[in-house]
Each structure stands twice: as structure tokens, then as C-alpha cells.
Amino acid sequence: MLKNDGIISPEELSPVVPPADRLARGPVAIIECLQDIPCDPCVSACPVKAIKMKEGITDRPLLEFDTCTGCGLCIPKCPGLAIFVVNMKHTPGMATVSMSYEQLPVPEKGQEVTALDRSGKDVGKVKVVRVVNPPGYDHTAVITIEVPADQVNNIRAIRV
Amino acid sequence: MSRNTEVFVIGGGPAGLSAAHVAAKLGAKTLLVDDSARVGGQLIKQTHRFFGSSNRDAGIRGVTIAEKLQQDIEEVSDRLTVLENTAAVGFYHNKEAGILSQKAYERVTYQAAIVCTGATENSLAFDNNDLPGIYGAGGVQTLMNVHGIRPGQKILMVGSGNIGLIVSYQLIQAGVEVVGVVEGMPTIGGYLVHASKIRRLGVPIYTSHTILKALGSDGVTGAMLSRVDEKFQPVPNTELEIKCDCICLAVGLTPLIDLFQQAQCRMVHVGELGGLVPLHDSAMRTTNPDIFVAGDASGIEEATTAILAGRIAGARAYETIHGKSPQAEAIVAEAREELRTLRSGSTGERIRWGRERVLKEVGEC
Amino acid sequence: MTSLRIDKHPVLNFPERKIVNFNFEGKQYQGFAGEPVAAALHAAGIRTLRHSPQKNRARGFFCAIGRCSSCIMEVDGQINTMTCITPLAEGMQIRMQKGHGTIKA
Ligand SMILES: Cc1cc2nc3c(=O)[nH]c(=O)nc-3n(C[C@H](O)[C@H](O)[C@H](O)COP(=O)(O)OP(=O)(O)OC[C@H]3O[C@@H](n4cnc5c(N)ncnc54)[C@H](O)[C@@H]3O)c2cc1C
Ligand code: SF4
Ligand code: SF4
Ligand code: FES
Numbered sequence: 001m002l003k004n005d006g007i008i009s010p011e012e013l014s015p016v017v018p019p020a021d022r023l024a025r026g027p028v029a030i031i032e033c034l035q036d037i038p039c040d041p042c043v044s045a046c047p048v049k050a051i052k053m054k055e056g057i058t059d060r061p062l063l064e065f066d067t068c069t070g071c072g073l074c075i076p077k078c079p080g081l082a083i084f085v086v087n088m089k090h091t092p093g094m095a096t097v098s099m100s101y102e103q104l105p106v107p108e109k110g111q112e113v114t115a116l117d118r119s120g121k122d123v124g125k126v127k128v129v130r131v132v133n134p135p136g137y138d139h140t141a142v143i144t145i146e147v148p149a150d151q152v153n154n155i156r157a158i159r160v
Numbered sequence: 161m162s163r164n165t166e167v168f169v170i171g172g173g174p175a176g177l178s179a180a181h182v183a184a185k186l187g188a189k190t191l192l193v194d195d196s197a198r199v200g201g202q203l204i205k206q207t208h209r210f211f212g213s214s215n216r217d218a219g220i221r222g223v224t225i226a227e228k229l230q231q232d233i234e235e236v237s238d239r240l241t242v243l244e245n246t247a248a249v250g251f252y253h254n255k256e257a258g259i260l261s262q263k264a265y266e267r268v269t270y271q272a273a274i275v276c277t278g279a280t281e282n283s284l285a286f287d288n289n290d291l292p293g294i295y296g297a298g299g300v301q302t303l304m305n306v307h308g309i310r311p312g313q314k315i316l317m318v319g320s321g322n323i324g325l326i327v328s329y330q331l332i333q334a335g336v337e338v339v340g341v342v343e344g345m346p347t348i349g350g351y352l353v354h355a356s357k358i359r360r361l362g363v364p365i366y367t368s369h370t371i372l373k374a375l376g377s378d379g380v381t382g383a384m385l386s387r388v389d390e391k392f393q394p395v396p397n398t399e400l401e402i403k404c405d406c407i408c409l410a411v412g413l414t415p416l417i418d419l420f421q422q423a424q425c426r427m428v429h430v431g432e433l434g435g436l437v438p439l440h441d442s443a444m445r446t447t448n449p450d451i452f453v454a455g456d457a458s459g460i461e462e463a464t465t466a467i468l469a470g471r472i473a474g475a476r477a478y479e480t481i482h483g484k485s486p487q488a489e490a491i492v493a494e495a496r497e498e499l500r501t502l503r504s505g506s507t508g509e510r511i512r513w514g515r516e517r518v519l520k521e522v523g524e525c
Numbered sequence: 526m527t528s529l530r531i532d533k534h535p536v537l538n539f540p541e542r543k544i545v546n547f548n549f550e551g552k553q554y555q556g557f558a559g560e561p562v563a564a565a566l567h568a569a570g571i572r573t574l575r576h577s578p579q580k581n582r583a584r585g586f587f588c589a590i591g592r593c594s595s596c597i598m599e600v601d602g603q604i605n606t607m608t609c610i611t612p613l614a615e616g617m618q619i620r621m622q623k624g625h626g627t628i629k630a
Contacts, residue, residue: 003347004367006359035352038502039211041219056501057213058508077219079209080353103333104535120362139536157360196590207536280592292572292585299589307564308539310529333535378583379572
């Protein structure tokens with residue numbers, strides 16, 4: 001359970017996973033921030049206002065799945081590194097996961113890296129398909145990796 | 161030598177910098193002293209993006225927030241003097257205080273003082289807790305993020321509050337292997353997003369565990385952990401030996417309050433705020449009418465709230481000297497509203513409760 | 526200089542500083558000018574800074590900001606110097622002090 005070991009269980013995750021038909025339409029964010037904390041940079045980061053906090057800053061972020069375009073601009077703004085964008089429409093059988101990465105070395109496009117699950121377990125090699133690391137992101141790179149479609153909600157980090 | 165100022169701010173963390181900025185901007189002659197080599201307080205050690213309100217710089221790194229606050233104070237440098245490497249060492253009667261730098265001891269006469277001295281770190285009792293290689297979280301951060309030196313190769317973190325979790329992440333960024341985070345409570349103390357962030361990089365979080373002893377003779381070579389029951393007593397035969405070359409203690413902060421006691425401010429013990437804090441009203445004024453407080457010194461909280469309370473204290477200190485001002489009132493009203501929303505919700509409950517107790521006791525005295 | 530020095534950090538940049546020589550218990554070491562003495566010693570692999578007065582236990586630094594006195598040493602003949610806030614300079618002579626140290630005549 002998340003509050004005992006830091007690992008989000010499938011049951012805890014399910015409310016923030018977009019429905020199957022939304023996932024099938026292409027890139028969309030999954031915001032794995034499940035606790036009421038006084039934090040809100042994700043809200044102002046979204047250009048289409050898809051992230052809402054009903055009760056103000058201490059509320060959990062709520063994503064309007066149909067408004068989200070999957071642009072990924074919220075990813076590097078989140079201090080919890082809790083936002084991922086998944087794209088199930090990548091290629092048949094394969095999906096992509098985009099995530100923040102703030103370590104060295106920063107991988108390059110095309111490089112093979114080790115994929116890790118939520119407990120840090122090595123779950124195999126994956127290919128980096130995109131690296132976005134402009135000065136405006138201030139050393140938080142957004143890395144997109146190509147993963148087997150059934151791993152899209154399991155892989156949450158990389159080791160370079 | 162002696163110095164004369166209207167507003168005297170002690171401590172240049174986010175609270176003190178904000179208080180000094182507001183007081184000077186409104187027009188008060190202001191002096192700020194900080195006993196470290198560089199103002200910024202905790203912020204200059206923080207490489208992570210801050211949680212908090214994006215109105216008040218959340219989402220950017222602590223070090224960057226420090227730079228922004230420093231630019232703010234430069235804007236008012238004609239009215240604000242900043243002395244680094246200078247400690248406030250005592251309050252005397254008649255609105256006088258003493259400050260000490262490497263060069264000299266000086267007297268300061270002021271009309272209102274704002275004490276923003278932040279907090280000190282708690283320690284923890286266990287066998288061998290004095291071995292070289294056992295460091296406070298602040299010490300680890302100073303060594304690593306200010307001086308660019310790793311504390312060791314493999315480190316064990318004790319405490320899963322936000323500081324333990326965030327410093328673990330910073331250690332990983334600096335290239336140190338974090339072998340685990342130990343927590344006596346059955347649940348993680350800090351924000352769960354920070355816990356998940358290190359967990360998915362392979363750091364185990366041992367909840368319901370304690371450190372029995374540090375291993376090694378003239379330096380740490382490991383640690384002995386054990387499971388604890390609901391009464392925090394070690395459970396026999398659950399010992400677990402972990403190899404590491406250093407241990408980091410992140411077991412809480414206590415407000416730094418020596419100066420308030422000297423200034424004869426009434427103190428109150430509020431567990432939710434980290435221990436003894438000076439009683440203060442909603443203008444951040446203590447029971448000594450010339451002395452205000454803001455930031456962690458008034459109760460352990462966060463940078464965003466320290467900035468807002470600092471703004472309130474700066475505005476009110478200005479008003480006690482120059483009389484009522486609509487600009488000061490506007491700053492206070494805005495900061496109050498932001499504080500209210502920040503402290504709402506379930507995670508703010510503990511703080512809200514502690515703050516209410518401080519206000520209630522002030523009303524009664 | 527040693528493996529404990531961070532030469533590349535994902536977020537921070539550490540400015541270039543001048544290398545200076547110092548002496549610890551009779552041996553020569555190098556560190557950066559202006560960094561705290563305790564930091565330079567730590568980077569050189571020295572963690573034991575003194576021995577406690579009563580039980581003669583090894584002690585290192587703890588708070589690193591001049592609050593706990595765990596790091597006191599003899600620096601250029603001056604005993605009880607808090608080395609975590611004393612800037613390193615060329616040619617410094619640093620020694621461990623046993624207990625409360627002895628003041629030289
Ligand atoms: C690891 C870590 C992570 C954190 N992450 C976050 C976060 O993500 N978001 C957030 O909002 N908050 C965060 N915080 C909390 C935040 O940093 C503090 O709440 C905030 O810095 C408190 O501000 P302050 O001005 O009260 O005190 P400080 O920042 O502690 O500053 C106090 C200053 O006063 C000086 N001083 C003390 N005594 C004297 C004296 N006698 N004379 C002169 N100067 C003196 C000190 O040297 C220091 O510079 C974090 C803290 C830590 C340790
Ligand atoms: S991915 Fe883009 S559209 Fe979706 S929530 Fe994030 S910023 Fe908004
Ligand atoms: S910015 Fe990240 S951690 Fe903060 S509320 Fe949004 S999702 Fe949660
Ligand atoms: S380590 Fe605490 S005073 Fe130097």
C-alpha cells in the first residue's frame with residue numbers, strides 16, 4: 001500500500017487511469033498524486049486547463065481526461081515527479097511512457113535503458129524515443145520510452 | 161560601534177527575506193542579519209522543486225526561489241542593509257540588541273524586531289549515535305549541495321518525513337546509494353509523491369522499524385534495525401543488519417527560540433508546531449510588543465507559509481513605527497487569504513490546529 | 526580530487542575554486558580555498574575529527590552549520606575551533622584535540 005511502502009497498488013491507481021476508450025485515442029496524462037497536499041504547480045502548467053482542484057490548493061488534482069491533449073507540459077513542473085503521459089496509439093503492441101528524469105547521465109534518443117517498476121525492480125530493457133530538455137525545464141528532462149503495451153502502467157522509472 | 165534602524169530582522173531565510181523586503185519597500189529603514197555566509201536559509205540547500213502554491217514560487221527549485229528573494233531585496237537596497245556572517249546574540253532592554261560578526265560585536269537599536277531564526281534539527285537516541293559518519297539531514301545537505309562533497313557512498317536515512325524523503329532523493333542525484341529509509345510509524349510521514357519518487361529508484365522504505373544501533377568502531381560500517389510494535393518497542397528476532405558507511409538523521413525540527421526567551425516573550429508548547437514557540441497574534445506579534453516572529457521559528461511549517469507570514473510581520477512592523485497604511489493592509493489581507501487556503505484540507509489540519517491554539521492562548525493573556 | 530567530490534551534478538554547478546595545501550596531523554592534503562576545514566577533511570577521507578573528553582570516543586561533524594560543536598579541532602594552534610564553519614586557507618595546520626585540548630603557552 002502506498003502509505004506503508006511508497007508503492008501505489010493497482011486498486012489505488014485505478015481512479016486516475018483514463019478509461020479504455022480515452023487511452024485508445026492517444027496520449028493522455030496519468031497523475032499519480034493521490035493525497036491532499038498543499039501543492040498546485042500542475043494546475044497552472046496545463047495550457048488547456050485540464051487539471052482541476054475543486055477545493056483549492058490542498059485538494060488532489062483531478063484530470064479531465066477528455067480535455068487533456070497529452071502534450072506533457074505539466075510533467076516537468078510537478079515537484080512530486082508524479083505525472084506521466086502514456087500513448088497507447090504508438091505502434092501495434094507497443095506504447096510509450098513519458099516521465100521526468102533528473103539524474104545523470106541524461107540518455108539520448110535511441111539509447112537502450114533499464115526500465116524499473118514502482119518498486120524499483122528491473123523489468124527489462126527499453127528504448128528511449130524522445131528526450132526533451134530545454135533550458136526552460138531547468139534540468140528536469142522529460143524522457144519518453146517505448147514499452148510493451150501491457151507494461152504501460154507498470155514501468156515508472158528508468159536507469160541509464 | 162552601534163547601529164540604528166527602524167526594523168531589525170534576524171535571520172535571512174524565506175521568512176526574514178520576505179519580512180525585510182516588505183518593511184523596506186513600505187518605507188522603513190531596515191537591517192537584516194544572518195549568521196551564515198549567504199542569506200537564503202534552508203532554500204540554498206534545496207535542489208528539488210518546491211511543493212506549495214505556484215503564486216509563491218512552488219514548482220521551481222529552492223535554490224532558484226532563494227535567488228528570486230535576493231533580487232527582491234536588492235530592489236530596496238537603499239533602505240535595507242544586509243549583514244551576512246553576523247549573528248544576533250542577545251536582546252536587551254530599551255529596544256537594543258547585540259550582533260556579533262567575525263570582526264566585531266555591535267549594538268543595534270531598533271523600533272521593531274522580527275525574529276526569523278528558523279529551526280534546529282532533532283537528534284535520536286540509539287547505541288553508538290555519536291560515531292563519525294552519523295550526520296544531521298541539514299549537515300548532509302550543506303556538505304553535498306553547498307560544498308559539493310558526498311557524505312559517503314552508501315547511506316541509511318532515518319525518518320520518512322518530507323525532509324528524509326527529499327534529502328534521500330537529493331542524495332541519489334548526488335550519486336550516493338540510499339540503502340533504505342527507516343520509519344518507526346506504520347505509515348510514511350512525508351508526502352507520498354516524494355516517497356514513490358525514491359521507491360521507484362529502488363530505495364526500500366522500512367515502516368514500523370527502528371534503528372537499534374550503529375555498527376563500527378571509529379566510523380559507521382552499518383546499522384542494526386528491528387521491527388517495532390504498536391508501542392514502538394522492538395520486536396525480538398526481527399533484527400536486520402544493513403551495510404552502509406553513513407547514517408543520516410531526519411527526525412524532525414524544533415523552532416530556534418533562544419532569542420524569544422531572552423526578550424521575555426511568553427512561550428507555549430505546541431506539539432503540532434514542533435515544540436516551544438513564542439505566543440503570537442495574527443499580526444505575528446509576540447507578547448513583547450516590539451518583537452514579531454515569522455517562519456519556522458513560529459512553528460515548523462513550509463517555505464510558502466514562511467514567506468507569507470514574513471510579509472505579514474514586515475507590514476505590521478512597519479505600521480507600528482509609521483502608523484496605519486493602506487498598502488500594508490493590502491499586503492496583510494492578501495497574505496492572510498493565501499495562508500488560509502494553504503492550511504485548509506486534511507494535511508493542513510495538524511498545523512491549523514496548532515496555529516489555533518497559539519491564537520487562542522494569546523487571546524487569553 | 527577524491528571520489529567523494531561531486532564533479533557533475535544534474536542540477537547544481539559548483540564554481541571553480543583555488544586548490545590549497547594543508548597539513549593534518551603531520552600529513553599534507555589538498556582542498557579548496559574557502560571551503561570549511563571539516564568539509565576538506567571529509568573529502569580527503571578523514572571523518573574522525575576529535576576524541577571525546579570522557580570516554581575517548583571518536584567524533585565527526587554532525588550539523589555542519591556551527592551549532593553543535595561536534596567538529597572542534599586545533600587549527601593553526603587555536604583549540605576548540607569549529608571546523609565546519611572555518612574557511613580553509615593555504616598552509617593551515619590542523620590537528621585533532623583530545624578532550625578539551627591544551628592551551629599552549
Ligand atoms: C530538506 C528540506 C526540504 C524542504 N522542502 C520544502 C518544499 O518543497 N516546500 C516548502 O514550502 N518548504 C520546504 N521545506 C521547508 C522550508 O525550507 C522551511 O520551512 C523554510 O526555509 C523556513 O524558513 P525560515 O525563514 O523560517 O527559516 P530558515 O530557512 O531556516 O532560515 C533561518 C535563517 O536564520 C539564520 N539564523 C538563525 N539564528 C540566527 C541568529 N541568532 N542570528 C542571525 N541569523 C540567524 C539561519 O542561519 C538561517 O539562514 C523544506 C525543508 C527542508 C529542510
Ligand atoms: S498533458 Fe498537457 S493537456 Fe494533459 S494535463 Fe498535462 S499539460 Fe494539460
Ligand atoms: S504539481 Fe504534482 S505533486 Fe503538486 S499537486 Fe500537482 S500532481 Fe501533485
Ligand atoms: S558540526 Fe556542528 S558545530 Fe560543526
